[in-house]
Amino acid sequence: xxxxxxxxxxxxxxxxxxxxxxxxxxxxGTTRKRTVGERAFSRRARAAERRRRTRRTKLNARxxxxxxxxxxxxxxxxxxxxLGRALRRIPRAALVCALVACLNAVCWSIVSPxxxxxxxxxxxxxxxxxxETGRLPSSGSGRYSxxxxxxxxxLHYYKVRQQPQNQTIATRFEQGLLERVLHAAHGVGxxxxxxxxxxxxxxxxxYALEAIPYSIARAGTVLARLQLMRLTSALLAGLTALFAFLxxxxxxxxxxxxxxxxxxxxxxxxxxxxxxxxVNPDSLLFAVCSALFYCLARAFRRGLNTGGAAALGSLIAxxxxxxxxxxGLVPGxxxxxxxxxxxxxxxxxxxxxxxxxxxxxxxxxxxxVYAAVNALSNHPLLGSLSGASLVPHGSLLAExxxxxxxxxxxxxxxxxxxxxxxxARALWFNGYVGLYGWLDTTFPAWVYNVALIPAGAIALLCxxxxxxxxxxxxxRVVELAVYASIGVGLMVLVGGAxxxxxxxxxxxxxxxxxLLPLLALLGAILSLAARGAGRRWGPTVGAxxxxxxxxxxxxSQLLEATRYYYG
Numbered sequence: 001x002x003x004x005x006x007x008x009x010x011x012x013x014x015x016x017x018x019x020x021x022x023x024x025x026x027x028x029g030t031t032r033k034r035t036v037g038e039r040a041f042s043r044r045a046r047a048a049e050r051r052r053r054t055r056r057t058k059l060n061a062r063x064x065x066x067x068x069x070x071x072x073x074x075x076x077x078x079x080x081x082x083l084g085r086a087l088r089r090i091p092r093a094a095l096v097c098a099l100v101a102c103l104n105a106v107c108w109s110i111v112s113p114x115x116x117x118x119x120x121x122x123x124x125x126x127x128x129x130x131x132e133t134g135r136l137p138s139s140g141s142g143r144y145s146x147x148x149x150x151x152x153x154x155l156h157y158y159k160v161r162q163q164p165q166n167q168t169i170a171t172r173f174e175q176g177l178l179e180r181v182l183h184a185a186h187g188v189g190x191x192x193x194x195x196x197x198x199x200x201x202x203x204x205x206x207y208a209l210e211a212i213p214y215s216i217a218r219a220g221t222v223l224a225r226l227q228l229m230r231l232t233s234a235l236l237a238g239l240t241a242l243f244a245f246l247x248x249x250x251x252x253x254x255x256x257x258x259x260x261x262x263x264x265x266x267x268x269x270x271x272x273x274x275x276x277x278x279v280n281p282d283s284l285l286f287a288v289c290s291a292l293f294y295c296l297a298r299a300f301r302r303g304l305n306t307g308g309a310a311a312l313g314s315l316i317a318x319x320x321x322x323x324x325x326x327x328g329l330v331p332g333x334x335x336x337x338x339x340x341x342x343x344x345x346x347x348x349x350x351x352x353x354x355x356x357x358x359x360x361x362x363x364x365x366x367x368x369v370y371a372a373v374n375a376l377s378n379h380p381l382l383g384s385l386s387g388a389s390l391v392p393h394g395s396l397l398a399e400x401x402x403x404x405x406x407x408x409x410x411x412x413x414x415x416x417x418x419x420x421x422x423x424a425r426a427l428w429f430n431g432y433v434g435l436y437g438w439l440d441t442t443f444p445a446w447v448y449n450v451a452l453i454p455a456g457a458i459a460l461l462c463x464x465x466x467x468x469x470x471x472x473x474x475x476r477v478v479e480l481a482v483y484a485s486i487g488v489g490l491m492v493l494v495g496g497a498x499x500x501x502x503x504x505x506x507x508x509x510x511x512x513x514x515l516l517p518l519l520a521l522l523g524a525i526l527s528l529a530a531r532g533a534g535r536r537w538g539p540t541v542g543a544x545x546x547x548x549x550x551x552x553x554x555x556s557q558l559l560e561a562t563r564y565y566y567g
Contacts, residue, residue: 101273113160114226119280121157123210124279138200156168160564204321248527251301265545269553289329296312305355321367326517437564439511462526466532483521
């Protein structure tokens with residue numbers, strides 16, 4: 001009796017204890033058997049714990065060290081959250097412009113027949129060599145691979161190129177013959193293509209990017225690989241329009257609606273759609289240059305910091321490894337970095353010089369490696385551009401005069417290199433209005449005359465906007481000089497390359513597509529033109545500019561389709 005009472009007393013005391021103490025204090029005589037469900041749950045819990053330990057042990061055994069371990073441990077959800085946070089910082093209008101540019105380039109990739117865009121066979125051969133062999137092409141002359149030549153023959157490429165009176169295949173019989181030829185030629189012959197035509201001397205970055213879709217569609221025919229590669233280039237058109245919008249926002253922060261005018265106009269540019277809807281390194285070059293203009297405008301507006309210096313240096317490296325034409329922009333970019341560093345040195349001199357060294361080091365280190373590889377492989381140090389500065393048939397003054405006349409009217413007492421031709425209109429303006437395909441697809445002559453009317457109106461509105469904000473321009477003279485030097489540098493490079501083949505060819509590289517790295521500046525000009533109409537009429541004029549560019553793009557695609565399929 002005393003034992004029971006003792007047990008009861010301890011039980012009552014445990015019941016009166018606080019919750020925390022009650023859970024910890026054992027109570028004698030209160031043990032009970034676990035139910036079947038509890039025992040099964042316990043077994044499942046122990047089994048799950050053993051599985052977790054086994055997986056953790058295997059992961060630790062396979063886990064690499066260094067930065068790779070950090071990447072392995074990064075969860076997909078965290079990556080998606082970071083991406084979503086970055087996208088939320090981008091204005092929706094900029095994303096719309098990027099989407100429009102992508103869709104426009106996709107449309108051009110469908111309208112343009114395979115290989116009927118300048119130099120596309122050479123660029124495809126470069127990608128084929130890099131993707132299948134891991135080596136760069138070694139010859140600019142010679143025949144392409146067997147399967148590419150078979151595809152070109154079946155497409156009537158040699159009969160259609162630069163012969164507007166001939167059209168590409170358009171019947172079911174020709175389509176069936178093409179499919180049989182493509183399947184028969186698939187995988188025949190040696191791997192790769194040692195000859196890549198005019199693309200041989202170009203840097204490998206764009207082609208390495210295109211090797212990804214090429215490898216994905218490698219089991220398909222030549223045309224399947226080509227189309228997937230074209231769609232990859234179309235994505236780069238979206239980046240071009242995106243950064244053009246952001247550049248206009250940084251450079252002209254006054255009116256929000258005007259940013260969309262510049263971004264949409266760039267997205268609907270027909271030449272951007274044509275070149276970004278094809279396999280051509282120009283598509284990556286356009287995107288890099290638009291991003292470069294944006295980073296410069298941001299640095300001039302907010303100051304140069306370590307992140308901005310690293311971004312500018314990275315863009316320089318990417319541009320130089322994309323296409324040799326980027327060399328023309330380098331002097332202007334370096335001038336911009338010097339100007340930004342001098343401005344930053346007023347506050348912290350040592351930090352400013354450190355950022356300048358960071359940008360230049362990142363920008364030119366990969367190029368030095370590429371030049372060394374070219375030197376060791378007996379290639380020209382900087383590709384085909386290495387010999388462009390040579391002047392075997394004239395003096396330096398003659399070359400300067402030629403470059404001047406390529407863009408502007410001839411100066412008095414100089415030799416006329418383009419007799420009877422106003423180059424600014426005949427080569428550059430008409431080339432922008434409509435010169436597609438292999439530079440053999442044009443509008444009727446009256447279209448180019450009518451196009452002068454809206455172009456003149458846009459120029460007058462832009463001049464008015466500059467006059468109205470002339471006071472603000474005085475504080476941004478250095479920034480404007482940097483943009484101008486970038487444009488002039490690119491124009492001089494194109495003119496020098498053209499002079500190298502003169503007089504055998506009058507203006508071989510006088511093609512408007514070579515000036516498209518300046519598309520971000522075009523967006524700013526159009527935004528200024530809309531603002532030049534005033535606050536009341538500005539949005540209306542901006543909408544008319546966008547509609548004008550849309551109509552230009554649609555009729556250009558119809559012209560391309562008519563030339564190749566319905567002529």
